[in-house]
Amino acid sequence: MGEWWTTVPIGTSLGNDEISSISHVTMSPSRQNNLVSMYSSLPPSRSSYHVLSSFCTEDNIPQCISYINQELDSLGLSSCIEASAPGGAGLSRVPALNAMHELMELHRRDMSTLEELEREQLKKCSALDHIQMNNSRLKDQLELSIREKSGLHETERQLQLKIKTMQSCLKTEKDEVQKLQSVVAGRASQYSHDAKRKEREAAKLKERLSQLLVDRKDKKLAIDVLNYLGRPDGKRSHWKTAKATVGHEGEMYKSLLNDYEVSQRSLMLENAELKKVLQQMKKEMIHVLSPRQPSPRGAAADDSQDQADSDEEEKPADSSRETLDQSCEYAKEQLANSIRQQWRKLRNHMEKLDSQASLVQSQLESNREMIPRETHKDEMERMRREVQQCKEFIHVQQQLLQQQLNTSFDDETAALLNDCYTLEEKERLKEEWRLFEEQKRNFERERKNFTEAAIRLGREKKAFEEDRASWLKNQFLNMTPFTDRRRCSSSDGQSALSIRSEPEMRMSSTKAQLAQSSTYTTFSTPKPSQSAAVPSTTELYRTLRLIPDSR
């Protein structure tokens, strides 16, 4: 539309130059450029005229007019263009001019506002530049000041530190001053005390002196002895002579020398002892170090060399020690040096061993650490579980025990319960009793049998004795010429004897079981107690010769 604006005035009677001058006056320089560039395209006015003519031709004048009126309306201008004659080709001049004027006014106003705006913008641009410059300057300043501030902080800190140290110094100085003050106070009090004492003494002296001067009767000092004593050692006292003086000096020096000699002797002994100890230590150190020699060949090469040297040194030294004075400077130095050397070697050796040991230890620990930790944990868990179980078990047991102890029984159930513990034993006991009873019964029975047998035996024995006696009698009688008469009686005896022998034999078998009286074969007449009653056991035994006859 702007192009339309510029080109419209060209189409009217105003010339190009006038337009350009108007536009020169009203437009800003920047706009001027535009216009110039515009005008560079304008010289072929015909082309612009062609543009104009393309909008409005002879034919479409009323359309153009209506169109322009619309446009003017839209722009808010009151005037509008009329045609000079309806349907005519020309325009009425006045409204057209008015319209043009209004448009020009409008344009002028716009141009001025444009100028204003441009001016404003320029101003703002410059202000912005200015502010930006300021900003950057201030930023720089700020940075600088921040840096300064940190620098100052640093110095402040250092100063604070210095202050602290100064304060502590001051404190120590103060303490020292206090201490010194107290010392001074102590000394002052001591001095004053001494001074007072001396003053008192002086006063006493003065008093005494004045008293003496007044008194004038001097009490002579005297000694009053009944009789003088002899000297403690009984000798006479000597005159004080120069010889005596010298003698005293001599005595004094003698005693001093004695003392020195004694101390020197003891020191020498001590010295010898210590030397011996050192020698021994050295030998032992060599001994300790020597087994190590074969393994580290390289390192020990010079060691062994040194040692060999020292050994070599020692050997002649040892032999010469007897000849040399013990306190010979050289020997002493040598001993000290060799001890130091050996000690150094030993120390290095120990250090090496220590490092090795610590290395090994750390290795061991690192090895042990990884595996045992897990197993350690497992073990711990297991053990804990076990412990728990055991605890529970113990607890349960305790509870049961408590229960048992705590429940109150009546006597029967208590007795019953107590009985059940001894049930087994009771059964056993019963069994044994039973057996015992049985045995007893058996024994009784056998005893009875035995007694009966013994009685029977006694009787049979008696019968046998009678038979024997008769038989013997018969024999005896038979031996004599009177045998015939007695034959009949002996046969009786014999028959009796034979009859008797059987049960005897039977008896003897039983007897053999019961008694061992077979040894007692001497016949003797039984006791006359031939009662039908059962003889007593003792009598029985006596007959059977189980017990000796009562004597």
Place this chain on the structure above:
Amino acid sequence: MNFSEVFKQSNQLCKVSPDGKYLATCVQYRLVVRDVSTLQILQLYTCLDQISHMDWSSDSLFILCAMYKRGLVQVWSLEQPDWHCKIDEGSIGLVSSRWSPDGRHILNTTEFHLRVTVWSLCTKAVSYIKYPKACQKGIDFSRDGCYMALAERRDCKDYVSVFVCDDWHLLRHFETETQDLAGLEWSPNGCVLAVWDSCLEYKVLLYSLDGRLLSAYSAYEWSLGVKSVTWSPNSQFLAIGSYDEKVRILNHITWKKITQFEHPSSINNTKAVVYKEVEKRTAVGSDDLSLHITIGTALYNTRSKYEICPSPVQIPVVKPDPDRANPKIGVSSLAFSSDSRYLATKNDNMASVVWVWDMQKMSLVAVLEQTSAVRCFQWDPCRPRLALCTGNTTLYLWSPAGCVSVQVPTEGGFQVQSLNWHRSGDSLMLLGKEQLCLCYMDTDQEDK
């Protein structure tokens, strides 16, 4: 342990003769001589005035009794009771009196220390020694009795004179490098003389018998210095106790410090045994009261025994008044046992504690904490046994085997204020304020 009956004495003047056979005590103006074993009175002498000082001669034949107020000295003979000797110092006064080592001369120091008069009991000779110094210990005799060292002060300078006791010949006279000599002591072997300065300056000088300076030792400057000095019986060590609560030991070969013993208020040493005295008061029953009142015992029977305290132990410390002179701080008492094996020390601001140190190991062996301030302690002359007393009715004994406290069984409460061993180590003489009691050691029973 047996206790004898209680005898009267005055002024703490009770001494056993050097040969150990007789006991001399002073009661006011009387001198009583008893036999040590039977305690029978052998002799009784009467002096002219109250006896201020009494001493035996070295051969146990004579006793001197000095009466300072009157300026008199009386000498008595044991063998011949009729023999008498009276020395009158006249108007010049008397401040101290002592025997010479040969037992035949008496040295009297006059008032104001104007001079020392040497009176001879054998001859009519009298000697004078001028300008003796008035100090803590100005005169010392060597142990063999040959030499006497005397401190002198002339023209504001200290000197030491060495005299031969035979004929009082001046052997050596030399100036000492001290500001204000406080004391001197011969070493037991008689070859070295230790000289120390007053407490304002820590300085210990060692001079040989012929007057050469062997060594000078100073531990520190400015603070109060030496309080006490003692030699070990074998002359190997010199123990110096000072106001800084430490004991420094010098050795006789180099005269340099070999160790120092400190007395801290809290003991952390686990090797040392700390014995603490614990008092148990058992009330006397009312029935007994009526009986006892007539005899006059205490209402409570205080029995004390030792308890062993586990470390760490806190020792009660009494801070002395800083403004007073001679403050009660520092090691004031030192004593070596007869075999030089042990050293017993007492620090004045821990007055109820005795510290026992082992000289072989150079470390603390035992600490004895009592309920009240220790008044006196002394080693048995024959064995390593320490007897101490604190002013109550108990006697305390320490030995490496243990500690024991023994009640002195006397009626009327005998407060033991000081004690002295008999030279045989078999008996102890206990001195109270006005009383004396002998304690006989039967067996060496010691329990903890």
